[in-house]
Amino acid sequence: MTLPDAGLTDHQRIAAASMWQTLEPETIEAMLSAGEDVRLGAGRYLFRSGDAYRKCIYIHLEGTLEQTSASGDVRTAEPGDVIGLASYLDGDNYRSTAHAVSDCRLLALPGATVQRLEQESGPFFEAINRALASRMRKARQVRETVRGTLARPxxxxxxxxxxxxxxxxxxxxxxxxxxxxxxxxxxxxxxxxxxxxxxxxxxxxxxxxxxxxxxxxxxxxxxxxxxxxxxxxxxxxxxxxxxxxxxxxxxxxxxxxxxxxxxxxxxxxxxxxAKPPYTLDSELKTAPDVETLVTLRRKIHVAAAAVHAAHRSAGTAVRALTEMHLALQHRLVELVIASMVQDGHGRPPARFAVMVMGSGGRGEMLLRPDQDNGLIIDDRVDDAGLDWFREFSERLNPALDQVGYRLCPGDVMARNPDYRRTLGDWKDKLTNLVENPGRREARLANIMLDFTTLYGDDSLTSRLRAHLNQQLVDDRGKMLFRMMVSDDAKIAQPLSFFNRLVTTSHRGSQVIDIKRTGLRIIVDAMRVFALKESISRCKTLERLASLRRLGVFDPDFAESMRIAFEELQDLLLTHQLDQIERGETPDPLLRMERLSSHDRERLRVSLRATRRMRERLQYTFGVVMN
Known part of the structure; x- marks a missing residue:
């Protein structure tokens, strides 16, 4: 078999391809050194749809090669184009067919080499990620909406x-x-x-x-x-x-x-x-007693299911869910204060703010959130005032538990004096957290540092956030960030080396904890990157958008993370709504037998994207991942 000499070297062919244009010359040389020259005669097939993945990618160098997708679309490969990249990304069988129209020459690059180059070369990593983002864009397009009101800051x-x-x-x-x-x-x-x-x-x-x-x-x-x-x-x-x-x-x-x-x-x-459809806001805001709130709490999933069905958007449904949860908790605070007045304790003796942390602080509460809250008290409070807030907190947390918000297993609650402080004491706590982070404190930081005002004087919360940002400037939070990332490094993702789903047994089912091994990785990563850049917003997608604007993430990487986050969120919410219909207690464990083949593919591709986020964390903070 002979091939025409086009007058270009293989190095030049690869460097000219749009996918590889940003690569360093030494990376291209490393690809050529590690690759194997493959010659394919006219009429021969490189692979057919359904063939087993050969643990390599092919870079087209010479000749006319056509690739036919599962949908029947035919594309002629250009020099430098990558063939079989989807199977590398997913570790699955080939889903297209590659056919030589004329004599062709390709470079077969082992998958292990591709993974190594992803770690060693930033431009190579981004090139592969652009391909992943393109794949995810084609799989799903979602529209983001955010609730709000013209009166808010x-x-x-x-x-x-x-x-x-x-x-x-x-x-x-x-x-x-x-x-x-x-x-x-x-x-x-x-x-x-x-x-x-x-x-x-x-x-x-x-x-x-x-x-x-x-x-x-x-x-x-x-x-x-x-x-x-x-x-x-x-x-x-x-x-x-x-x-x-x-x-x-x-x-x-x-x-x-x-x-x-x-x-x-x-x-x-x-x-x-933008506003979602009907929710329980009006009923929640006017509930006359705790018993009414208990009844309304049991209806929240019905309203959330209606929003989800109307929009087919997990993001919209989760925002509506969060608004209902926070409206209920806000009304409960009002009822607790009313009970304090009725029992002779009087009104709040100083300015204060009830903070909600964790998923509530991010605006990402699902169907069964527990309590993560704290209390900021004005510095000018006296001892009698502190006693009032102690009594208030001792009533608030059990009341929240009564209406359906479980007590926090880590005791991150206002009744714990460590999370009930004056503003000055809170500032000291955060300063010490940044300067002397311990492993337990770093783990709690993944909950505590996502905070927003639930009730009371929002300026106290705003001043605390400004203080935290000030403590983290000039890379002073480096040790804290490393420990926060290290805490996530212990999580083993449910993907094999070749990106196949890995399940565990649970009560007769094969399951995957989608919250811990998927959503948490993206959420925690966005938190660390956002804190490093002094971004004050707590919602994961808003942090992601801000990081993209600042140039921390390129558009393709940000887009792939956004889609992965929303896909995982949708899978989890759909799973929990289905559990409620079955009379089960909602949990984050996806049962494989209940997932369609389409949903399994959504899960696998999204987890593949979260793996890339872990790799990005490793590159940035120098922490070795599982």
Missing amino acids: VRQFMSSGLPTCGNADTVGDAARMLADREIGSLGLVDEAGRLTGMLTPTRLLMALINGEASPTDSVHAIEADNAFSVTPETPLWQVEEIQRRHRVRDVIVVDHDNVPVGLMSETGLIQAL
């Missing part, structure tokens, strides 16, 4: 962390940042980090066309667009008014020194105002 909805450019950046740098991160605007800042204007793709393009600046000029050579800004406490309705009156899409959120801390986009506003 913008900090509850903004995207944390605004990408900015300054004196050291050129027009070309700004253009690349906008393109690479797929964002619509950049903040322009002075030497002190203060906001001076905004740059958009349109503004950069017009400056180049008009000869106002060249790609190598400083961004300050361009007359930037006006930047409309608000503070984090600005109500959402004012942001809407600014966007409508000035016809702008993005409003920048700045602190008291005019330093950008976030962004409220037009899309974000639309999402914030």
